Amino acid sequence: MRKGSISSMIEIYFGVIIIMFLFFSSIYFAQRSEVNAEADVVAVNTGFECYNNLNNILKSENIFDSKTSYYLGKSDKDLENLESIRSYLVNMNSNYKLSISEDCESYIDGCEIEGENTVIIGDILGKKVDAKCSLAITKSNCEEDCVKFLNMEVYK
Amino acid sequence: MKRGIIILLYSVALLGVLGLILISTYDPQNFTVEIGQSQKEIVKVTEINQNYQNYLIDSANFVAEELKYVNNQEEYKTSFVSSFESRMNQYPEYYEDYLPFEYSVYLDYDFVFTDKKVDITGSPSYIIDYQEYMANDDFIDFEEKLIRDYILVTGVNSEFKFYPYFKITSDFALNNPDNSE
Numbered sequence: 001m002r003k004g005s006i007s008s009m010i011e012i013y014f015g016v017i018i019i020m021f022l023f024f025s026s027i028y029f030a031q032r033s034e035v036n037a038e039a040d041v042v043a044v045n046t047g048f049e050c051y052n053n054l055n056n057i058l059k060s061e062n063i064f065d066s067k068t069s070y071y072l073g074k075s076d077k078d079l080e081n082l083e084s085i086r087s088y089l090v091n092m093n094s095n096y097k098l099s100i101s102e103d104c105e106s107y108i109d110g111c112e113i114e115g116e117n118t119v120i121i122g123d124i125l126g127k128k129v130d131a132k133c134s135l136a137i138t139k140s141n142c143e144e145d146c147v148k149f150l151n152m153e154v155y156k
Numbered sequence: 157m158k159r160g161i162i163i164l165l166y167s168v169a170l171l172g173v174l175g176l177i178l179i180s181t182y183d184p185q186n187f188t189v190e191i192g193q194s195q196k197e198i199v200k201v202t203e204i205n206q207n208y209q210n211y212l213i214d215s216a217n218f219v220a221e222e223l224k225y226v227n228n229q230e231e232y233k234t235s236f237v238s239s240f241e242s243r244m245n246q247y248p249e250y251y252e253d254y255l256p257f258e259y260s261v262y263l264d265y266d267f268v269f270t271d272k273k274v275d276i277t278g279s280p281s282y283i284i285d286y287q288e289y290m291a292n293d294d295f296i297d298f299e300e301k302l303i304r305d306y307i308l309v310t311g312v313n314s315e316f317k318f319y320p321y322f323k324i325t326s327d328f329a330l331n332n333p334d335n336s337e
Contacts, residue, residue, distance in 0.1 A: 022170055042190050042191070051203035052203065059206075146242075
């Protein structure tokens with residue numbers, strides 16, 4: 001045995017201890033990791049409130065003297081009609097933004113609410129958009145561009 | 157001496173790895189699980205299908221309104237179908253893999269003319285559907301079956317069949333105020 005070298009028995013002894021330590025530690029920490037695993041479960045907003053309210057508005061025959069979608073399709077006084085819808089829904093305990101638009105970039109995700117033809121129902125100050133949705137209306141007098149959109153944003 | 161140092165260095169490295177495992181287990185990674193994607197999809201498709209049906213009926217009523225001064229029944233039928241389908245083709249696509257209404261579903265139209273009135277019904281046409289079955293051990297055969305056409309909306313987790321339908325009554329062959337003396 002040369003000067004400064006470790007004897008083979010010490011190497012084996014030391015190696016066995018290390019391996020045993022690693023082996024049992026691995027089992028221990030593997031169990032610990034299962035116990036400590038954390039997951040946040042988040043329920044996705046289904047958008048039911050938004051779509052359901054919009055469909056109810058469009059099918060209602062109480063806001064105007066005919067079905068809302070039919071009336072909105074015949075009329076081009078969009079802002080005036082939105083005001084009528086607002087006055088009908090003003091007592092609802094919810095906060096919405098409602099608009100009528102001619103264009104829509106993404107019908108699936110909901111059209112952007114912008115422009116003059118917009119009304120606010122309830123109080124949206126300091127609140128965030130919880131859901132947005134859009135539904136299509138067919139226009140009475142048209143050749144090619146026969147669709148406009150009623151859009152809603154729900155604030156919470 | 158070299159062998160001893162290698163073993164020691166190897167042990168230290170292993171202990172380092174073990175230390176990393178220890179740190180990761182004591183400070184576990186958080187992850188977020190979102191639930192309700194299927195419900196969201198069902199809500200959206202159900203509500204948009206309702207709107208589609210509403211759009212369909214409004215379109216039929218608007219077209220019938222436009223044609224109330226037409227006297228000729230054949231002309232009325234042709235104009236109605238052409239105008240109505242043109243409107244329906246403009247309904248926005250509401251699913252990524254959804255084909256527009258144009259030729260994705262065919263409607264059969266039924267016109268019943270009475271005195272100054274017309275009843276119009278539109279319902280999905282019958283189409284031939286092929287169903288495969290095992291005729292014998294090595295042979296797959298197809299059976300033809302007549303079914304109603306439908307719009308198939310395919311989502312991430314589900315498939316929906318939708319059958320558009322309308323039935324309206326409108327004025328027909330009225331005297332056009334512009335032409336009346």
